[in-house]
Amino acid sequence: MKIAIASGKGGTGKTFLSTNLAAFLSKTEKTALIDLDVEEPNSGLFILGENIHSEDIFRFSPEWDRTNCIMCGKCQSCCNFHAVLKVKDAIMVFPELCHSCYACSELCPTNSLPMKKYKIGVLNHYKFNELDFVEGRLDIGQEQAVPLISQTNDYTANRLQKVIGIYDCPPGTACPTVESVKDSDLVILVTEPTPFGLHDLKLIVKAMKQLGKKFVVVINRSGIGDDSVEDFCNSENIQIIAKIPNDRRIAEEYSIGNLVFDKFDFVRAELENIKAYILKAGGSI
Amino acid sequence: MKEIVVISGKGGTGKTSVTASFAYLSSANTVLADCDVDASDMHLLLKPELISSEDFFSSDLAVIDYDKCAGCGRCFEVCRFKAVSFELDKFKISDNNCEGCGYCANVCPSSAITLVKQNDGNLYISDTRLGKKLFHAELGPGAENSGKLVAKVKNNAKKYARENNLNIVLVDGSPGVGCPVISSLSGANFVVLVTEPTTSGIHDLSRVIQLVKKFHIKMGCVINKTDINYKASDGIKKMLVAENIPLLAELPYSDNFTHAMIKEVTVAEYDKGIRSMLQDAWDKINNLI
Numbered sequence: 001m002k003i004a005i006a007s008g009k010g011g012t013g014k015t016f017l018s019t020n021l022a023a024f025l026s027k028t029e030k031t032a033l034i035d036l037d038v039e040e041p042n043s044g045l046f047i048l049g050e051n052i053h054s055e056d057i058f059r060f061s062p063e064w065d066r067t068n069c070i071m072c073g074k075c076q077s078c079c080n081f082h083a084v085l086k087v088k089d090a091i092m093v094f095p096e097l098c099h100s101c102y103a104c105s106e107l108c109p110t111n112s113l114p115m116k117k118y119k120i121g122v123l124n125h126y127k128f129n130e131l132d133f134v135e136g137r138l139d140i141g142q143e144q145a146v147p148l149i150s151q152t153n154d155y156t157a158n159r160l161q162k163v164i165g166i167y168d169c170p171p172g173t174a175c176p177t178v179e180s181v182k183d184s185d186l187v188i189l190v191t192e193p194t195p196f197g198l199h200d201l202k203l204i205v206k207a208m209k210q211l212g213k214k215f216v217v218v219i220n221r222s223g224i225g226d227d228s229v230e231d232f233c234n235s236e237n238i239q240i241i242a243k244i245p246n247d248r249r250i251a252e253e254y255s256i257g258n259l260v261f262d263k264f265d266f267v268r269a270e271l272e273n274i275k276a277y278i279l280k281a282g283g284s285i
Numbered sequence: 286m287k288e289i290v291v292i293s294g295k296g297g298t299g300k301t302s303v304t305a306s307f308a309y310l311s312s313a314n315t316v317l318a319d320c321d322v323d324a325s326d327m328h329l330l331l332k333p334e335l336i337s338s339e340d341f342f343s344s345d346l347a348v349i350d351y352d353k354c355a356g357c358g359r360c361f362e363v364c365r366f367k368a369v370s371f372e373l374d375k376f377k378i379s380d381n382n383c384e385g386c387g388y389c390a391n392v393c394p395s396s397a398i399t400l401v402k403q404n405d406g407n408l409y410i411s412d413t414r415l416g417k418k419l420f421h422a423e424l425g426p427g428a429e430n431s432g433k434l435v436a437k438v439k440n441n442a443k444k445y446a447r448e449n450n451l452n453i454v455l456v457d458g459s460p461g462v463g464c465p466v467i468s469s470l471s472g473a474n475f476v477v478l479v480t481e482p483t484t485s486g487i488h489d490l491s492r493v494i495q496l497v498k499k500f501h502i503k504m505g506c507v508i509n510k511t512d513i514n515y516k517a518s519d520g521i522k523k524m525l526v527a528e529n530i531p532l533l534a535e536l537p538y539s540d541n542f543t544h545a546m547i548k549e550v551t552v553a554e555y556d557k558g559i560r561s562m563l564q565d566a567w568d569k570i571n572n573l574i
Contacts, residue, residue, distance in 0.1 A: 008323075008324050009296065009297065009324050009326070010293075010295065010296010010297050010324065010460040011295060011296035011297005011298060011460075012296075012297060015485060039460075039461035039462045039463045039466075039492075040294055040295055040460065040461055040462065040485075040488070040489045040492065042295070042484075042485040042488060042489070045484040045485055045488055046484075078387070078388070078391050080345060080385060080386050080387040080400070081386070099384050099386055100365065101365055101366075101384060101386035101387075101388050102363075102365055102388070103363075103386060103387070103388035103391060106363070107391065107392070138462065138463065140462060140492055140495045140496050140499070141467075141496060141499050142463070143432065143463055143464040143467050144463070144464065145461075145463045145464075170461065171296045171324065171460055171461075172323035172324055172431075172459070172460075173323045173324070173424065173426050173427060173428075174322075174323045174424055174427070174428065174429070174431040174465070175427070175428070175429045175431070176463070177323075177427070178381065178427040182381055182382075194543050194546050194547070195326075195329050195546045195547060195549070196301065196326040196329065196546060199324075199326055199329055200324045200326065203323070203324065203423075203426065204426075206426045207426030207427045210426050210427060211381060211427060224540060224543050225543050225546070225547060226547050248513075248538070251483075251510075251513050251538070252513055252514065254483055254484075254485075255481075255482055255483035255484065255486075255513050255514035255517055256484065256514065256517075257483075257484035
């Protein structure tokens with residue numbers, strides 16, 4: 001079962017919930033935590049474990065080989081991303097614009113654009129007691145998070161079966177978020193009861209509906225703001241499965257890099273609620 | 286004209302609250318651009334009145350015309366994005382997976398596939414209660430090309446600034462280090478980093494500093510929630526010294542950020558203490574650019 005932890009707004013507590021929920025679930029269930037927020041992967045700051053596998057992650061872009069090129073220009077005309085340009089006596093490739101569709105490479109009549117691999121990041125797999133933890137980590141300066149997210153997902157699907165997978169997703173509603181949630185069985189949207197939280201919750205709810213995803217809400221820092229998030233969820237018939245209270249002690253523990261699921265009863269009680277919901281939903285998925 | 290971009294790496298450090306406060310403290314010669322296009326919140330504090338709205342068409346989606354389709358499956362063979370599947374009696378293209386590369390349309394022997402431009406969002410120009418123009422956008426749910434939309438918002442704001450002899454463009458960036466952030470950094474004169482003294486905040490700050498260094502842009506840093514962990518705050522300050530990045534302000538952990546938001550004002554208007562710290566920071570920035 002794949003559970004994506006997402007939010008429109010950044011900093012609402014995705015990583016806080018993902019790490020604590022995964023560690024809590026792993027006491028009784030076979031659990032994996034997967035950090036797909038590859039631009040800023042933070043779950044690993046809370047989950048220290050033994051590294052059992054690491055690999056470089058690549059994506060493919062064409063590289064011009066002038067030997068047999070007849071300068072027909074097919075490569076330029078078939079690239080929809082303007083990543084291949086025919087200039088006077090050369091073919092220029094802009095890898096940062098390339099989406100790795102292979103069209104130019106495979107349609108070239110002289111095989112003059114072989115695909116070359118470029119490193120975009122790394123994948124790490126750790127074991128923390130009973131918990132499997134997998135993270136993707138984008139190299140600085142790389143623009144495209146999606147290929148790394150997709151390969152981290154593939155690795156997890158191949159290596160870890162019959163587990164409850166908790167997927168820590170990137171913020172926002174753009175393509176990295178869609179790539180992260182698209183195969184999930186359930187999406188937990190973490191929000192905070194503030195005007196910014198509400199505004200961005202509405203955006204991600206719209207995105208989840210468009211993707212046809214089953215989703216529920218967890219309110220973090222409950223009590224800090226106003227009732228508008230709860231009013232919105234009620235009017236939209238969106239189930240709120242837990243409310244984690246606003247408490248400075250949580251923020252302090254988080255700042256040190258500590259998990260809190262076994263420290264504060266009021267956090268554990270909310271995690272129990274989420275676990276009960278997940279296990280019940282697991283039967284119907 | 287100088288372009289100041291506010292980013293944070295980590296989300297939720299108070300980037301938008303700080304940017305909106307700078308917008309309040311800045312001179313009348315300022316244009317505002319919200320480039321956090323998939324979670325744009327700054328307008329919530331500035332009572333915008335919409336002046337104009339423009340559709341943003343950018344990505345393509347492959348669509349099959351079944352009157353022409355011979356069912357050969359060539360599209361299925363060439364697609365690298367698992368967007369084509371065979372369901373019941375025909376090949377289908379998934380909107381969610383299609384990358385818009387057009388490879389399938391290019392090789393279809395029956396010319397049954399066309400690319401259709403998608404509305405990926407909207408671009409807005411608004412008047413704000415601060416008397417400054419705000420250029421903002423809303424990315425369609427799950428849409429591609431956030432980097433291009435960021436570039437468009439910024440270029441529109443810069444064009445307006447040039448035409449009206451305004452000398453500051455203040456940009457609210459997005460979290461992360463990927464394509465929308467890189468897009469918001471191109472052409473910037475100064476980057477304000479908003480961070481918090483948490484393990485996540487520091488980790489993400491160091492990644493975002495590495496990124497900005499690649500662009501050779503001057504930086505300054507605002508530490509928010511500094512009293513949540515003094516030891517970590519000291520760690521950030523040491524990092525800033527080592528990187529030769531000036532500290533612009535140290536703000537307290539305060540519920541007033543949220544209270545201001547609920548009142549739809551900037552935290553600089555709501556809390557006098559924070560206001561003077563941010564005024565100080567804004568003055569420092571203006572001396573540095």
